[in-house]
Amino acid sequence: MDYDLLVLGGGAAGLAAAQAGVDAGASVLLVSEGELGGDCTFTGCVPSKTLIEAAAAGASFAEAMSRVRATVARIAATEDESVLRRRGINVMRGRARIVSRDTIDVDGRRVRGRRIVIATGATPVVPPLDGLAATPYLTTETVFDLTEPPESLAILGGGAVGCELAQAFARIGVAVSIVEAMDRLLPGVEPEASALLAEIFDAEGVAVHAAARAHTVQARDGQVVLHIDSGKVVSAQRLLVAVGRSPCTGGLGLDAVGVKTDERGFVVVDRHMRTTADQISAAGDVTGLFPHTHAAYGMGRVAVRAALRRRRPPSFDATAIPQVVFTAPEIASVGVVESDVADDRARVAFLPLSEVDRAITADRTTGFVKLLAGPRPLLRNLGGGRVLGATIMADRAGELVHEPALAMRTRMFTGRLAQTVHAYPTWSLAIQQATAQFFGAYGGRTARPAHPRDEI
Structure with a gap:
């Protein structure tokens, strides 16, 4: 074998898995197609929380985005290739495909390992909304690339991401509207919190359209126009789609090695993060279990420790994770x-x-x-x-x-x-x-x- 452990993906789960492997004395290869640090560092937690803090402090759009770029660069520097190599983690850049239960192909190069951990993460969902494909829109992967603030912003989705960015952009001076299909913002939290947040948004000028399912979108006269089932129309200069995440499993070759996925495409794992294929585990957003960075980190460590330990392997339990x-x-x-x-x-x-x-x-x-x-x-x-x-x-x-x-x-x-x-x-x-x-x-x-x- 070339390595004891092959980790596919350089986000929170992958980084945690790789470090856990090194800590256990295993030889580790981390394969990443994207930037090391993953979504959290470049398009998720780090830029969004920096924007939120900057907006709360009264920063202009230019000042806020400058802070975002500086913060991302600072944190990314703590997990780049040179840092990982000093920790004993070998890094290979490229797109991985699982050939067998102990072999992967990375852009034409075969690498063998005793254990494989899939930690390829997830990507923003693009809903099958009529007209969306022909309409310019933003996701969390592109919204922080804006160089000028839009005059107005419509956000499709009233979950955590939609609510956080809605308030941040509103405080920077953007006219914001949220369109949420469920009957309230943040459907997963206590109703008292949803109701209070709706009141706060109303006081801050954020328009909330709950129980409003968009069925058509079109670009017209420099505006993006959302048509809602209730007959309402919501228009804005830019549209941000924030309706969830889908797993990054395309091209991994999961079927060929017996790794089962659920009806949404997420990798099925047991409580030890083991997949349905021997020697292959999975961790993080690709499992759909608990889509948060801190949980992905915990899953990555559990996946490796369980894979390397025969007796009393650890298990992942999200019950007490906030x-x-x-x-x-x-x-x-x-x-x-x-x-x-x-x-x-x-x-x-x-x-x-x-x-x-x-x-x-x-x-x-x-x-x-x-x-x-x-x-x-x-x-x-x-x-x-x-x-x-x-x-x-x-x-x-x-x-x-x-x-x-x-x-x-x-x-x-x-x-x-x-x-x-x-x-x-x-x-x-x-x-x-x-x-x-x-x-x-x-x-x-x-x-x-x-x-x-x-x-x-």
Whole structure:
């Protein structure tokens, strides 16, 4: 064999897999067709969060895009070929195709390896919208290439990406509209968060068209015109398509080696990240499991450790992995939302930020903390039971969510969060205040039963 481990893809999952292989003493070859660092570094997390921060600070479009380019370059330099080689990771640039379960072809060159990890990521979905192919449009892969701000921007998709970029562009001075097919923004989060964000967008001038499915698009008189099922028409100078991601599996030769994909094309894996083909694993967005950079990193490490370890291989569990929508305020969540709680003994603690002193001192009281707790096996609700999920909408929600995430990961009693002394006045004190509701009235509030699914 040429290598112990062949990693296909240089994004978060691929980089994590390659490093895990080196850490285990394996010889590693990382094959990447695109830039090392992948979407997160060049078209995802890094540029979008830089744009968000620049817009919040009042930067002009030119200043914001300059910051984006500088930040991308700075972070990309920490994961380029020279850095990886110093870490013991061999790099080959090119397009890989799996020839057999231990051999790949990279632009005509055959390379053999004992194990293969597929980490080729995903790409923006282009919906089968009538007229879209003939209409200029942007995706997350091209929006940061803009050199001039559009006068107006229509965003197709009201998920995390659509909402984040909508607010950022609006704060730079662009007239923004969002068209979302579902009945609310961010359909996967708690309804309270969706409703509050819609109010914020309305106050900031972002037009939201929910329960509005676009069926036709056309370019007309320098404008992009979206025709919606309700009969409405939304027009803007530019169109950004942000309706999801599809796996990058084309040309990999998966069928020939027995790697199964699901109905959407994502690679099917078990909890150890193993595919249906011996010696081949997969990690990251190409699996469709949890499309976030930090999860991809975790999957990459699990995939390699499980592939190299015969006894007690590690497994990937997304239950306690948080996710954040970086709007202002941020919306962070971990675990289940209330509508997904099946146990009728579960309870909900809800605390509006208007009752949190730190939020009052900062004059940023829009938001809330919502915690869900349920009985533990055998012990039931002793000690408050266990944390099932949390949704936090606050300026620092992305930081606050890690406390309930840790509680879930360690299976601690919910009461430990209430017992832990928090500094005053801090944002995280809201976690302690909310958790106290599971043990009686606190500030006039007490935990209530979770509503059954059909009542929400």
